Amino acid sequence: MTQxxxxxxxxxxxxxxxxxxxxxLVLTYQTSGVFNLAYGAQAYASALIxxxxxxAGWPSWAAFLVAVVVVAPxxxxxxxxxxxxxxxxxxxxxxxxxxxxxxxxxxxxxxxxFGNQQRLAPPSLWLPPSSVYFHVAGDAINGTELSTVVVxxxxxxxxxxxxxxxQIGLRMRAMAESPRMVQLAGINSExxxxxxxxxxxxxxxxxxxxLAPLFADLQALNFTDLLVAAIAAAALGSLTSLxxxxxxGIGLGVVQELLGGYLPSGSVLSSGLRPALPFAVLIVLLLTxxxxxERWFHDDPLAGCDPPPPPxxxxxxxxxxxxxxxxxxxxxxxxxxxSCLTWVPGNWTFTLTQGLAYSIVFLSIVLLTGMSxxxxxxxxxxxxxxxxxxxxLATHFGVSVLVGIVAGGAVAALVGVVVALPALRLGGLAxxxxxxxxxxxxDNVGFQFAWSGNGDTGVSIPRPxxxxxxxxxxxxxxxxxxxxxVVCSVVVLAIRKGTTGRELAAMRGxxxxxxxxxxxxxxxxxxxxxxxxxxxxxxxxxxxSLQGTVSPDDFNSLLSLVFMVVVVTTGVYTxxxxxxxxxxxxxxxxxxxxxxxxxxxxxxxxxxxxxxTYALHPEGVxxxxxxxxxxxxxxxxxxxxxxx
Amino acid sequence: xxxxxxxxxxxxxxxxxxxDDVSIVVEQGEAVGLVxxxxxxxxxxxxxLNGVRHxxxxxxxxxxxLINRLPVYERARLGIGRTFQRxxxxxxxxxxxxxxxxxxxxxxxGRLWKDLIGxxxxxxxxxxxxxxxxELGLEEVADDPIETLSQGHGRxxxxxxxxxxxxxxxxxxxxxxxxxxxxxxxFATILLEVRARRTTAMLLVEHDLDLVxxxxxxxxxxxxxxxxxxxxxxxxxxxxVVRRAYxxxxx
Numbered sequence: 001m002t003q004x005x006x007x008x009x010x011x012x013x014x015x016x017x018x019x020x021x022x023x024x025l026v027l028t029y030q031t032s033g034v035f036n037l038a039y040g041a042q043a044y045a046s047a048l049i050x051x052x053x054x055x056a057g058w059p060s061w062a063a064f065l066v067a068v069v070v071v072a073p074x075x076x077x078x079x080x081x082x083x084x085x086x087x088x089x090x091x092x093x094x095x096x097x098x099x100x101x102x103x104x105x106x107x108x109x110x111x112x113x114f115g116n117q118q119r120l121a122p123p124s125l126w127l128p129p130s131s132v133y134f135h136v137a138g139d140a141i142n143g144t145e146l147s148t149v150v151v152x153x154x155x156x157x158x159x160x161x162x163x164x165x166x167q168i169g170l171r172m173r174a175m176a177e178s179p180r181m182v183q184l185a186g187i188n189s190e191x192x193x194x195x196x197x198x199x200x201x202x203x204x205x206x207x208x209x210x211l212a213p214l215f216a217d218l219q220a221l222n223f224t225d226l227l228v229a230a231i232a233a234a235a236l237g238s239l240t241s242l243x244x245x246x247x248x249g250i251g252l253g254v255v256q257e258l259l260g261g262y263l264p265s266g267s268v269l270s271s272g273l274r275p276a277l278p279f280a281v282l283i284v285l286l287l288t289x290x291x292x293x294e295r296w297f298h299d300d301p302l303a304g305c306d307p308p309p310p311p312x313x314x315x316x317x318x319x320x321x322x323x324x325x326x327x328x329x330x331x332x333x334x335x336x337x338x339s340c341l342t343w344v345p346g347n348w349t350f351t352l353t354q355g356l357a358y359s360i361v362f363l364s365i366v367l368l369t370g371m372s373x374x375x376x377x378x379x380x381x382x383x384x385x386x387x388x389x390x391x392x393l394a395t396h397f398g399v400s401v402l403v404g405i406v407a408g409g410a411v412a413a414l415v416g417v418v419v420a421l422p423a424l425r426l427g428g429l430a431x432x433x434x435x436x437x438x439x440x441x442x443d444n445v446g447f448q449f450a451w452s453g454n455g456d457t458g459v460s461i462p463r464p465x466x467x468x469x470x471x472x473x474x475x476x477x478x479x480x481x482x483x484x485x486v487v488c489s490v491v492v493l494a495i496r497k498g499t500t501g502r503e504l505a506a507m508r509g510x511x512x513x514x515x516x517x518x519x520x521x522x523x524x525x526x527x528x529x530x531x532x533x534x535x536x537x538x539x540x541x542x543x544x545s546l547q548g549t550v551s552p553d554d555f556n557s558l559l560s561l562v563f564m565v566v567v568v569t570t571g572v573y574t575x576x577x578x579x580x581x582x583x584x585x586x587x588x589x590x591x592x593x594x595x596x597x598x599x600x601x602x603x604x605x606x607x608x609x610x611x612x613t614y615a616l617h618p619e620g621v622x623x624x625x626x627x628x629x630x631x632x633x634x635x636x637x638x639x640x641x642x643x644x
Numbered sequence: 645x646x647x648x649x650x651x652x653x654x655x656x657x658x659x660x661x662x663x664d665d666v667s668i669v670v671e672q673g674e675a676v677g678l679v680x681x682x683x684x685x686x687x688x689x690x691x692x693l694n695g696v697r698h699x700x701x702x703x704x705x706x707x708x709x710l711i712n713r714l715p716v717y718e719r720a721r722l723g724i725g726r727t728f729q730r731x732x733x734x735x736x737x738x739x740x741x742x743x744x745x746x747x748x749x750x751x752x753x754g755r756l757w758k759d760l761i762g763x764x765x766x767x768x769x770x771x772x773x774x775x776x777x778x779e780l781g782l783e784e785v786a787d788d789p790i791e792t793l794s795q796g797h798g799r800x801x802x803x804x805x806x807x808x809x810x811x812x813x814x815x816x817x818x819x820x821x822x823x824x825x826x827x828x829x830x831f832a833t834i835l836l837e838v839r840a841r842r843t844t845a846m847l848l849v850e851h852d853l854d855l856v857x858x859x860x861x862x863x864x865x866x867x868x869x870x871x872x873x874x875x876x877x878x879x880x881x882x883x884x885v886v887r888r889a890y891x892x893x894x895x
Binding site: 491495497498499500501502503505506509510512513514515516517518520527 | 694696715716717718720721725726728732733734735736737741744745746748749750756758759760802805806809
């Protein structure tokens with residue numbers, strides 16, 4: 001019992017933070033219908049501002065006031081008023097991508113403002129972190145732990161008192177039941193909604209400040225993990241029950257530490273499973289709770305008939321322009337190809353080759369999300385599986401690297417089938433979260449073994465070589481990657497134009513109707529997941545072979561989110577969109593590399609904010625601009641004809 | 645021979661009995677109505693027939709074959725077509741594309757390898773699809789995005805999508821809901837023409853009794869999950885028990 005307690009008690013502070021976040025998430029999801037994935041970023045924002053203020057010599061109460069009482073609610077309110085408010089009845093993908101954009105943009109924006117140096121030993125909110133106050137069951141309770149638990153309990157007590165004994169609390173509870181009914185009762189539900197966002201953002205800020213000192217340094221990634229833990233806790237309460245979400249959070253924190261205590265120490269299992277627990281719990285819950293699964297489906301009744309993506313630029317301009325544009329794009333392609341082989345400097349050829357590899361990975365997102373309407377947030381993990389398979393085959397079994405690249409795709413496809421099996425039952429947001437959890441599992445456990453990604457050390461992949469044909473030089477490898485991209489594009493185009501593509505589009509439109517005309521959705525989903533995973537795997541293996549050495553960090557889950565946002569921003573419906581996204585991704589990165597290191601944060605900010613345009617321009621930024629130009633040309637031509 | 649024969653179908657949702665020992669038969673080429681107040685279990689019965697839901701007990705036979713456990717798509721391939729009360733259309737596709745995809749799936753042409761070698765590529769026009777578009781009066785809007793079409797056109801597209809597969813049984817779930825009187829009359833005319841040219845059996849759920857009278861020969865009446873009457877349309881609608889279910893107790 002003493003041992004049990006000594007393992008369980010250190011879990012309480014984590015549990016408290018999870019619980020705060022879970023309660024905040026449920027609050028806003030229930031009342032606004034937007035699943036606020038940027039919640040982790042809000043927590044990070046407050047933690048960072050608190051850190052900066054305290055380090056500037058402010059007393060911690062003043063820093064707390066600024067970071068948690070002022071900035072956190074303002075940030076949340078700004079997101080609601082300027083973004084979420086407008087997309088409440090939008091399709092899941094729009095809501096998800098907008099929130100993802102914020103999740104990626106906010107931490108980078110903060111680092112751009114405050115600098116991205118390492119921030120060690122985050123300060124504790126209330127009691128000094130190092131001093132020990134008392135012992136429970138042999139555990140020394142330090143200031144951080146004590147203040148986390150006490151502050152959480154105080155806040156939760158206050159909040160529940162408020163919700164039960166005040167007017168606004170009553171209205172908030174009513175809002176959580178049904179915003180529309182509240183409005184019908186003559187209450188300004190917008191105002192109550194604002195109050196809820198303020199409360200929820202305050203909880204995020206508080207959780208952020210409380211969580212920070214539990215880690216050695218302040219990292220944005222810790223807060224993404226925190227977000228997933230909070231989602232798992234919220235899922236324990238079926239995303240509806242605040243008390244269940246709260247206790248779910250506490251329980252998750254405690255069980256996590258218990259696992260750490262009882263599992264054999266030092267093994268990958270204990271070091272990996274402990275942080276991976278929330279993700280595993282989330283996957284299991286999504287798959288097993290039928291109520292939860294159906295909850296995600298309570299979409300807008302009109303969601304099946306969203307406005308279609310606007311016509312492509314070529315179809316607006318008519319046939320003459322279409323031919324002209326086609327010729328133009330072939331010319332650009334030819335010039336690009338020849339240039340890379342001739343005058344482009346080596347480091348840029350390298351960058352552009354990276355772009356080709358990324359384009360292949362991005363094709364998988366076009367196939368899966370653009371063409372089939374399935375949201376997967378683990379495509380970077382599939383790329384990793386491809387790369388690591390290729391590396392292991394080449395190093396340990398002497399397999400030719402070219403074969404290894406193909407094998408990487410094949411293994412990724414197999415894993416894709418395994419991931420698709422749960423996808424058969426999930427859809428929309430649930431699928432997105434389950435794949436995100438899968439990606440985090442891969443980061444924390446799957447890629448840590450010597451036989452897979454080999455942890456931080458990583459693995460090496462040589463450049464391919466067949467007989468006298470040698471791809472070690474930058475230009476030769478460029479040709480290889482170019483050919484691979486062409487092959488992959490042709491595959492995606494063939495699927496799109498064929499019957500499978502039509503069935504995919506039908507499935508995207510209405511799964512029920514697709515099944516009722518005889519489409520085998522099970523087979524179709526498995527096929528599309530497998531092909532997409534194979535594409536990502538091939539792209540990842542190519543990328544690995546280009547880099548020479550890759551580690552799990554090159555394929556972490558945060559990258560999966562970035563990939564999704566980048567592709568959706570640039571254009572998720574077309575093959576060109578994937579290629580433009582791949583090129584834009586590396587070129588922008590390389591250009592920012594010339595700037596001082598802090599400015600590299602502009603990269604996620606640009607794409608993060610770009611993701612917001614998705615709500616208005618689902619066809620993607622490039623297509624949208626091209627259409628504007630063409631409309632201008634067509635208008636001018638018409639004008640000239642009218643005058644002449 | 646009966647196209648579909650459902651025996652003793654029961655379905656519960658939690659504590660609610662949606663269907664209680666319901667048995668119906670639709671003969672080949674026959675048009676049958678299924679009426680009853682809202683919540684009587686009509687859509688639940690449709691769901692059990694085409695496989696969206698599985699019934700708790702009872703048997704569904706299609707052309708004599710037991711199909712209780714078959715998933716939706718396999719029942720569709722056997723020849724059960726369906727339209728939906730709340731339109732289920734493919735966003736972003738035109739009416740022609742709706743019919744084309746249904747036609748290709750019907751011919752079981754959806755093999756991935758065929759697509760990869762370019763064999764699965766859809767031809768620009770398919771005779772069957774074009775004929776059907778004309779028959780349903782959709783040729784004018786055949787290439788418009790589905791989102792820009794009216795409810796009435798949407799219902800016709802759903803009908804066409806089912807008909808292009810030559811179903812042996814067509815389940816029509818309130819095809820007139822959301823249509824005005826004129827549109828409903830036009831829809832009835834089209835349904836009658838469709839019937840005249842094909843041997844497709846129909847099971848029609850509908851509140852508009854004029855439409856039901858025009859199209860079907862006999863009806864079943866459901867109330868609170870129970871079959872309360874069946875037979876020729878006018879006789880059944882005159883029965884006191886049916887009038888009570890529809891109009892409430894008149895004393």
